Amino acid sequence: xxxxxxxxxxxxxxxxxxxxxVARTNGQVCPMQLGNLNVCAPFVVPGSTETIPSKDCCLxxxxxxxxxxxxxxxxxxxxxxxxxxxxxxxx
Numbered sequence: 001x002x003x004x005x006x007x008x009x010x011x012x013x014x015x016x017x018x019x020x021x022v023a024r025t026n027g028q029v030c031p032m033q034l035g036n037l038n039v040c041a042p043f044v045v046p047g048s049t050e051t052i053p054s055k056d057c058c059l060x061x062x063x064x065x066x067x068x069x070x071x072x073x074x075x076x077x078x079x080x081x082x083x084x085x086x087x088x089x090x091x
């Protein structure tokens with residue numbers, strides 16, 4: 001894995017902070033579980049050459065409660081609209 005640029009580190013940190021903030025409504029366990037997903041950063045950072053998540057990433061994802069993960073994704077997907085930030089994502 002190549003070194004991440006400062007911009008990529010900031011992007012990953014911002015995503016993790018938003019996810020943790022959104023997840024606070026699910027109690028203390030959900031944010032902790034989501035925080036453990038930081039091992040997935042090399043896979044999700046834009047421009048990454050990693051095409052397959054690591055075993056640690058997959059284990060961390062499997063350890064997240066289903067409702068915690070689904071609620072976080074649902075809430076995070078609404079943020080651009082709620083913040084009046086037009087966003088159109090491709091594949």
